[in-house]
Amino acid sequence: MSNILFRIKSYISYLTRCVGPHALHSPFLFDLYNQVVIPSKKYRLASVENLRNNLKKNEQIVDLYDLKTGKNYRQTVGYIAKTSLSRTRFSAFLNRLIDYLAIERAVETGTSLGVNTLYMAGSDKVKRVVTIEASPILASIATKQFSELLQHKIQINEGTIQDIFESTIASVQPELCFIDADHRSGAVLFCLDKIMKHCPEIKCIVIHDIYWSQDMLKAWNQVQADFRFNLTIDIFHAGIIFPNKEMPKQHFALRF
Numbered sequence: 001m002s003n004i005l006f007r008i009k010s011y012i013s014y015l016t017r018c019v020g021p022h023a024l025h026s027p028f029l030f031d032l033y034n035q036v037v038i039p040s041k042k043y044r045l046a047s048v049e050n051l052r053n054n055l056k057k058n059e060q061i062v063d064l065y066d067l068k069t070g071k072n073y074r075q076t077v078g079y080i081a082k083t084s085l086s087r088t089r090f091s092a093f094l095n096r097l098i099d100y101l102a103i104e105r106a107v108e109t110g111t112s113l114g115v116n117t118l119y120m121a122g123s124d125k126v127k128r129v130v131t132i133e134a135s136p137i138l139a140s141i142a143t144k145q146f147s148e149l150l151q152h153k154i155q156i157n158e159g160t161i162q163d164i165f166e167s168t169i170a171s172v173q174p175e176l177c178f179i180d181a182d183h184r185s186g187a188v189l190f191c192l193d194k195i196m197k198h199c200p201e202i203k204c205i206v207i208h209d210i211y212w213s214q215d216m217l218k219a220w221n222q223v224q225a226d227f228r229f230n231l232t233i234d235i236f237h238a239g240i241i242f243p244n245k246e247m248p249k250q251h252f253a254l255r256f
Contacts, residue, residue, distance in 0.1 A: 003212070003213050006211070006213065006214060007211050010217065010236075011236060014234065014236045017234075017253040018236070018254055018256070019253065019254065019255060020033070020255045021033040021034055021038075024252070024254075026247070028247075029252065029254075031100075033254060035096070035100050036093065036096040036097050036100050037093070037235070037254060037255075037256060039096050040089050040090075040092040040093040041089060043092040043095065043096060044088060044092060045092075045095070045118070047149055048091070048115060048118045048122065048149065049088065051115070051118070051148070051149070052081065052088070052115050055077060055081035055085075055113055055115075055145075056081040056082050057078055058077035058078045059076050059078055060076060060077045061074055061075070061076055062074070062075060062076070062077060062080075062137045062138070062141075063137065064135055064138070065135065067182050067184075077141060080112070080113060084112060085112065085116075086115070086208070086237075087237075090237050091116050093235075093238075094116060094119050094120050094206070095119045095120065095123050097176075097204065097206070097240075098123040098125060098126050098176060099123045099124060099125050101175070102125045103123070103126055103175045103176045103204070104125065104126060105126075105128050105129075105130075105172055105174045105175050105176075106120055106126055106128070106129045106130070106174050106176045106177070106178065107129075107131070107132070107168060107169055107177045107178070108120060108129065108130070108132065108177075108178040108180065109132045109161050109165060109177075109178070109179050109181035109191065110131075110132070110179075110180035110208075111131040111132065111133035111142045111156055112133070112138055112180075113138065113141055113145065114141070114142030114143075114146060115145075116178070117129060117131045117142065117146070117156075118145065118149055118150055118154075120178065121153040121154050126153065127153065128153060128155070128172070129153055129154050130154075130155045130157060130172050130174070131154065131155070131156050131157070132156075132157050132158075132159065132161060132164060132165060132168060132181060133157075133158060133181075134159060134160045134161075134181065139156055139158045142156060143156055161181050161182060161187060161190070162187075162190070165190075165191060165194060166194045169194060169195060169199055170198040173198075173199055174199060174202065175203045176202070176203060176204045176205070177191070177195055177199075177202065177204075177205050177206070178206045178208065179192075179206065179207045179208065180208040180209070183209055183212045183213065184215060184216075185215045185216060185218050185219035185222075188207060188216070188219045189219055189222065192205065192223065192241075196228055196243065200243075200244075201244060202243060202244070203242070203244070204240065204241065204242055205240075205243065206238050206239070207219075207220065207239040207241070208237070209237070210234070210236075210238060210239040211236060220234075223241060224251050227249065228243060229243050229249075230242065230243065230244070230246075230247055230248070230250070231245040231249075231250055231251075231252075232250075232251045232252075233252050233253075233254055234251070234252070234254070235254050235256040236253075236256055
């Protein structure tokens with residue numbers, strides 16, 4: 001089955017399972033839905049959206065390496081911006097989530113062009129966002145975006161997650177971690193194990209693109225079954241983990 005067909009079928013399945021706020025009896029989940037999910041529909045950072053639009057027009061050609069296939073390829077910055085960046089609503093969701101949880105320190109894997117990083121750093125509550133990018137050219141482009149906005153809050157570390165993720169989180173001690181660098185189950189589970197080893201009190205972990213492939217869904221299913229994670233939430237575009245929520249182990253699919 002192709003990944004596109006798999007994602008379509010997965011989305012149809014998600015629509016049959018997801019619920020809105022009126023089905024949520026937990027005060028925490030009800031508030032999360034009303035203060036994070038719903039506001040993300042309209043919340044925007046105008047300065048970051050201007051950068052996003054400029055990136056879509058950027059015809060610079062960059063040489064990249066695909067970790068999934070092990071192949072080099074060429075692409076324009078504009079094409080990457082049009083096809084690979086998160087939609088604005090998901091970027092806004094990250095911002096609202098960080099604000100709602102009063103996160104001060106966050107780590108992101110997979111900087112790309114830096115748009116999600118800027119939305120994360122755009123929260124009034126956050127003081128430091130450390131983002132990891134394996135591609136030197138993408139790291140350079142993102143750094144340019146950061147120099148125009150919120151540079152004082154953002155630090156970019158170049159390297160693969162296998163090489164620098166563990167040392168980064170051990171040093172930063174993030175309260176939230178956004179995993180988006182390598183859409184393979186082994187990489188995701190590697191990150192989760194290192195987070196729980198070094199940051200056992202972390203408030204929240206966000207795994208992007210849990211329906212990217214059957215392999216990614218396999219990883220997400222393992223997460224749901226893992227007793228280290230009391231509360232897991234599926235919003236289709238990402239899986240949200242609250243490892244230390246004091247409640248019986250539960251899983252929800254929320255309408256996004």
